[in-house]
Structure formats: C-alpha cells, structure tokens
Amino acid sequence: MLITDNPSYYQTHTGDKVLIGNGYVISGTQLTVEMLSGINQQLNGYEILAAESMISELKELCTQPSPVKVDAGKYLQNRKDYDIKYSLMYGDFKIFVLKRNILVRMIELLLETLTLSETEVELYLHSDYQLIKYVDHILPYFNKEKIGFYDSWKNRERTKNIYYSLHRLLAKKPVVKPHKNHFVLFLFDIASEVDIFERFFEMINATNDITLSIVQVSSGVMENKVVTAEKYKSANINYFQFKDFKAPAINTNSLFGDWLWAFHPGYANIFSTSIYRRSLEVYYSFAEQCIQTLKPDVVIFANTSETGRAVADVCRLKNIPSVNVEYGLFTDDAMHMESNIRFSARACIGETGVEIWKKRNDPTPIHEVTGFLKLDKTPDITSRDPFFISAGMDPGLKTIFFASTWGGTNGIYNQEKLHIVKTLMTICEGNGYQLIIKKHPAETDHYLDELVKSCNKTSIRIFHHGEVDLYSALSACDLLVTQNSSISAEALYYNKPVMFVNLTTHLIWPDLLPFIHEKFAFNVRSTADLEKNIKFIFDNLDMIAEEVRKNALKYIYKPDRNASRRLLDLCLRLKNEYGS
Secondary structure, rough: OOOEEHHHHHHHHOEEEEEEEEEEEEEEEOOOOOHHHHHHHHOOHHHHHHHHHHHHHHHHHHOOOOOOOOOOOOHHHHHHHHHHHHHHHHHHHHHHHHHHHHHHHHHHHHHHOOOOOOOOEEEEEEEHHHHHOOOOOOHHHHHEEEEEEEEOOOOOOOHHHHHHHHHHHHOOOOOOOOOEEEEEEEEEOOHHHHHHHHHHHHHOOOOEEEEEEEEOOOHHHHHHHHHOOOOOOOOOEEEEEEEHHOOOOOOOOOHHHHHHHHHHHHHHHHHHHHHHHHHHHHHHHHHHHHHHHHHOEEEEOOOOOOOHHHHHHHHHHHHHOOEEEEEOOOOOOOOHOOOOOOOOOEEEOHHHHHHHHHHHOOOOOEEEEOOOOOHHHOOOOOOHHHHHHHOOOOOOOEEEEEEEEOOOOOHHHHHHHHHHHHHHHHHHHHOEEEEEEOOOOOOOOOOHHHHHHHHHHOOEEOOOOOOOOOHHEEEEEEEEOOOOOHHHHHHOOOOEEEEEOOOOOOOHHHHOOOOOOOOOEEEEEOOHHHHHHHHHHHHHHHHHHHHHHHHHHHHOOOOOOHHHHHHHHHHHHHHHHHHO
C-alpha cells in the first residue's frame, strides 16, 4: 500500500493507496467513509500531544554536551550552550519533529484500521517527513527500498543574498525624523493583529512626544485577505513593510551542524538542508537592518511566531527593550508557551496568562498584566434590538453565535465544522432558536456559505469578516459556540457563556484553556451532547452570566478600555530603564 502526501503521485498510482495532508487522511482506496471519519477524529488535536513530545525531545537534545564551542553567529553570542541550541533548533523541531510525531500516529491508526502486516507499506512523502526514517517501531512495516522523498523548493540562497545586497545599495532608505520617544511595532498583515492596536494608534496620535513606526510583515495569507495597517499613517505614525529592509543573511552555524551529525544524522540532515532555518536567518538580517535604520527606543511584537525570535534576539544584541503583546487567550501548551524566546517584557491579557508563561519557564524577565488591547474599542450596547432588526432577524428569540475557526493549519477543522454547523442548524430549527455564523478573517472556502444557502431561512445568517460588527452581534446573542476561537475573550467581556465543540476523544486546544473548568464554559465532545447543553444554558442564562461577571477578571484583566494606556506606560518605563 502506498501512503503519500503528493496528489499527483497518488493519482498515477494504480494499486492500493492512501492520500494524507495537512494533518489528516484525505482519502484511500481501502477506506470507507466511516473508517476515514474515525481515523481523522482521533487525529484531531493530536498536535498537542505531538508538541509535548517534540519539546521533550528538544530539551533532551539541548542538554547533550558539545565537544566544540557552538558557532552560533552574532545574534546568539554570549548565550549559554543550552539556550543557543534551543534557539537554533526550535523552528526545525516545530516543523520536522512535530510532523514526524503526527505522521507516526497517523500510520499507526492506518495500520490498525487496515490490519496490514509487515513490509506492505510504501512511503512517498515530502522531505519535511524525512525523520520517519529513524522511527524504529514503525520501520518494520515498510519496504526499506520504497521510502521516497521529494522536494518542492530549490536552494537559491546565494542568488537571494546577492539580490538583497543590491537592494540595500539601490533602494530608497526609509527615514524617520528624530524624536524623544520612538517605538517600532512589528505586525503581520492579518486582521487579528492589526485590529487590536486601533486604540493604541489613536493614543500615539494624541501625544506630542511619541513617534510610532509600523513595520508590517507578510503572513502569506491570500492577497484578498491581507489587512494593511497603512491606513493608520499620520504625522506621528510611519508605515513600512518588512521587505523594505532586505539585507543578505550572513548567520551561519557550521560547527553546530558538525556536532549534530555526530549526535543524530537525522537532526543534522534537516538542519543542514532546512529552508525554514535559512528563512529565519533572513528574518534576522531584515530585522537587524530595520532596527539599525529606524533606531527605535522600544520594539513591540504581537505574535508567538519565529519572527519574534529574530526580533527579540536582534534587540538583545543592540540593547533595545522589546515587548511581546498577547493578542488572544493562550492555552497551557508546549508548542506556543515553550518556544524559549526572551523578550524584555510580555504584556499579558490576564493573571492566568502570566501564570502559564512562568509555569512553562518562559525566559522573559517581566510579565506584566496590561489587559486585552482589543477590548479598548468595545462599545457599550444596551439593546440587542438594533442588531437583529438590521439583520432581518427576531430580537425575541434565543440566538447562538457560531465563531468559525480557520482550518488552514488543520484540515480536519473544516470537516468537523460542517458537521457541527449542520447539527446546530437542526437544533435551531427544532427549538425555534436563531443562528448567526461569523467566518474567520482568513477563511477563504465557501463550505459554510453553501450550507446556509441550501437552508434558505431568515433565522440562520452567515457573515464574512467585516460584514457585521463583531461586538454588536456578540452582545446581541445568548451563547458563543466555537471549535477554538479567541473570540471567547470578547464573549467574557459581554458576560456570555462559551461552548467549545470538538468531535474527538483526544486532548485538544480548548482542554488547555485556563478558564475551561469555570461554570460558564462548556466543553462538548459530540454532536449528541450539543442540544442538551444548549438547553441547559438557555434555561440558566442569568446564573451563568453572573458566573462570568464574578470570574472573568482572572482571564481578561480590567476591561476598562485602558489596556493600550498600560502598554504605552510599560514601553515608556522600559525605554527609561534601558536608557539609564
């Protein structure tokens, strides 16, 4: 049997075969619909267990002694051996080891479901999965001569570096006028990051002694989903794109690679050939060029991605304070919370966020509770009638708000989402409820649109991002339902119960949310339990709302519309401390 993630190769193969991709099984000639659904439901959420194993494996590697001093390049100079190894390897482990762990589980489920015996499996996979060659307990099932890998990229690093060097010589140099306090904010071009700083931008414009430079980083989302922060340009706010600061990548770590070859040839191979590592080195070079050119007093970053590692490390090299801003509620997980990125400070949404960072041994020395910046723009809404009237719906009916989750990194979410929404539609029709669906900003498929269109009922409405005011819709509804959305923070602000629905028995992201055991949070694992939980909530809305009022401040600190002010104060304080 062939197992592959290459659709073209899958199509040309005439024997028994399975197509995998994006963390789930897509199709297979020996798999029934029921088999396929069962395997994928078990795989959903396995990313969490795989991440814990990945971090454990990384920590073990980092504690191994090095026979030679690791050449870590200038950005990691003067670090401890463990810290250098962790920083150099984390990105590749997140790509390759995490993928290997999920793939191993996927193959185990396939072997169990299809009852295959030894040496009956042929693998043809992208080179991202090459560490599968080192999993001893899986290898007996493979014909060793039929494990093949393919690449979808070519190495043009040298050519790129020449281009980047020419760009620095020929490009117009970004200019920022000298100012008493100059902050640089790195933002990705997605709504979930740009939107949260709207009030912060207003405050900058209202000051006389602060200049902000927004540097927008491309996230790779579809062009029609890109959200630009350029509209916030003003006398006090400059706007640049990260690509404006192209510079050649010069960070090399050859000695570290040599040590890896001696320790584990699989690790060494992914490290020496990794386009991901080289991409991070480009981020280091671009970030250094940007920071050298703009000369900020403080740098702000609002994400948990590897770009933040480059930004934070360059800031440490230049002795510039850096602040990481939480842009949503985080879970107590290894993958996001144990990346070991050391900022000068983290601006946290609530006290529980601080507790998680510290529990996960985050090296950032300051964890300050500032609150959720996004809530600075929340309006006071006293009546639900205007929203329902404008939407052509009935203000007198109990209403469910379904916040759609983007399935870009987990394809099972899309399959699961359709099943959940179909069930919600049936429940609403049978009980006289209304259903409002809001699509994720990055969601590009039309599955839900087609599903709602086929229903053709005024009591069920779907809105794309930007088509409806989030706060008006959320405050008007009685219950938030989602697979896993950060809108749960806004729901707490409006004293709404939150229901997470995932169709798997495995550990999933909502299980690791800090408030999941509160009486206002519901964790449903089957569509069969959906209706009875919804009825319970609707029968006890006042009691549940009171539970939110009593406990929400542990998770969203002081929703007083002053989170942006507290962030600004933190930045000014860091600037003064570093300046002194």
